[in-house]
Amino acid sequence: MSIQGSxxxxxxxxxxxxxxCLAFFSGLLGGSLAPLLRLDELAAIATIPxxxxxxxxxxxxxxxxxxxxxxxxxxxxxxxxxxxLGRGLVWSVPGVIVGGGLVFGVPDRLSTTLPLVALxxxxxAFVFAGDAVNGRDFDTALWSxxxxxxxxxxxxxxxxxxxxxxxxxxxxxxxxxxxxVQGRLRTGLPFDRRVSVSxxxxxxxxxxxxxxxxxxxxxxxxxxxHESTVNLSETTVRTxxxxxxxxxxxxxxxxxxxxxxxxxxxxxxxLPSSDACLYGxxxxxxxxxxxxxxVADGDDWIRSEDAVRLPGESRHRYPVFxxxxxxxxxxxxxxxxxGTVPVRRAESCPETTDGPALVLVPDDExxxx
Numbered sequence: 001m002s003i004q005g006s007x008x009x010x011x012x013x014x015x016x017x018x019x020x021c022l023a024f025f026s027g028l029l030g031g032s033l034a035p036l037l038r039l040d041e042l043a044a045i046a047t048i049p050x051x052x053x054x055x056x057x058x059x060x061x062x063x064x065x066x067x068x069x070x071x072x073x074x075x076x077x078x079x080x081x082x083x084x085l086g087r088g089l090v091w092s093v094p095g096v097i098v099g100g101g102l103v104f105g106v107p108d109r110l111s112t113t114l115p116l117v118a119l120x121x122x123x124x125a126f127v128f129a130g131d132a133v134n135g136r137d138f139d140t141a142l143w144s145x146x147x148x149x150x151x152x153x154x155x156x157x158x159x160x161x162x163x164x165x166x167x168x169x170x171x172x173x174x175x176x177x178x179x180x181v182q183g184r185l186r187t188g189l190p191f192d193r194r195v196s197v198s199x200x201x202x203x204x205x206x207x208x209x210x211x212x213x214x215x216x217x218x219x220x221x222x223x224x225x226h227e228s229t230v231n232l233s234e235t236t237v238r239t240x241x242x243x244x245x246x247x248x249x250x251x252x253x254x255x256x257x258x259x260x261x262x263x264x265x266x267x268x269x270x271l272p273s274s275d276a277c278l279y280g281x282x283x284x285x286x287x288x289x290x291x292x293x294x295v296a297d298g299d300d301w302i303r304s305e306d307a308v309r310l311p312g313e314s315r316h317r318y319p320v321f322x323x324x325x326x327x328x329x330x331x332x333x334x335x336x337x338x339g340t341v342p343v344r345r346a347e348s349c350p351e352t353t354d355g356p357a358l359v360l361v362p363d364d365e366x367x368x369x
Contacts, residue, residue, distance in 0.1 A: 095144025226255030
């Protein structure tokens with residue numbers, strides 16, 4: 001390992017971290033690592049600084065050891081080396097943005113498998129494209145794009161199998177392989193330029209084809225089947241869980257939300273939410289209820305689900321409940337005395353009804369009230 005290689009990679013990585021953080025928190029890079037890590041969005045975002053920290057923990061000591069045990073002047077003139085490093089940093093910035101944009105730009109609705117295939121193929125395409133172009137500056141941008149994509153994708157490959165230990169393993173494997181590839185690239189790949197161009201095109205087509213197939217695939221569909229009537233005098237007290245806190249609430253089951261993924265690979269989809277409007281004997285709305293869009297499987301403990309990941313060619317059903325606003329787990333007599341009421345579905349809650357009724361208003365069918 002040369003001092004130039006280790007120090008150059010360390011400095012470029014610090015610049016990459018800074019550029020990615022600025023682009024991510026300024027909104028230039030949308031999305032998160034959620035679809036690749038198979039985690040919810042908040043958990044996926046939390047792993048990003050952990051991943052970068054693991055890389056710094058491995059790369060920092062390597063660069064320090066190289067500085068202590070090596071002499072810059074023995075390998076090249078310090079001024080020439082600093083000039084080469086400066087040009088490399090400048091041209092690394094666009095490459096980092098491109099690589100980070102590819103990874104963070106993967107839509108949450110896509111599968112896990114195909115984006116990883118596409119991004120892995122893109123890494124190889126960037127490497128061969130950098131070898132095929134003339135000039136040390138533009139090839140640095142292409143190699144930086146490939147390196148950034150590789151270092152961000154590797155944890156997504158290892159995390160499902162090793163969890164948090166996979167982040168540290170990705171750092172060890174990622175830094176070692178990046179240093180090895182960087183050293184080989186600077187001395188030239190053993191390929192004719194025409195071969196590098198051909199390979200870059202082939203892998204670019206593989207990457208584009210995998211993403212195109214995923215993007216064109218069917219999205220999961222959701223359908224709400226509700227009961228024709230519900231008996232408000234027979235509510236069930238369940239623990240409604242939210243933000244790791246649970247409270248006892250009076251509930252009543254009103255139907256089932258069925259989500260179907262027809263695609264060959266797993267997909268994440270948002271579940272449609274609903275409102276519930278309850279009307280008394282006089283047809284006037286009672287401000288005492290709200291509906292959960294869907295509830296995770298459970299009996300006594302229930303929780304709302306905003307998004308779910310379904311395996312390929314699978315179907316799942318979620319019970320839908322109405323929760324009453326009274327948090328003392330008792331339903332007011334004005335509700336229980338209504339007994340059995342019809343369940344209707346509408347684009348909006350009407351001003352009045354022709355008698356007692358429970359009206360469900362799914363968000364995807366909502367109109368102007």
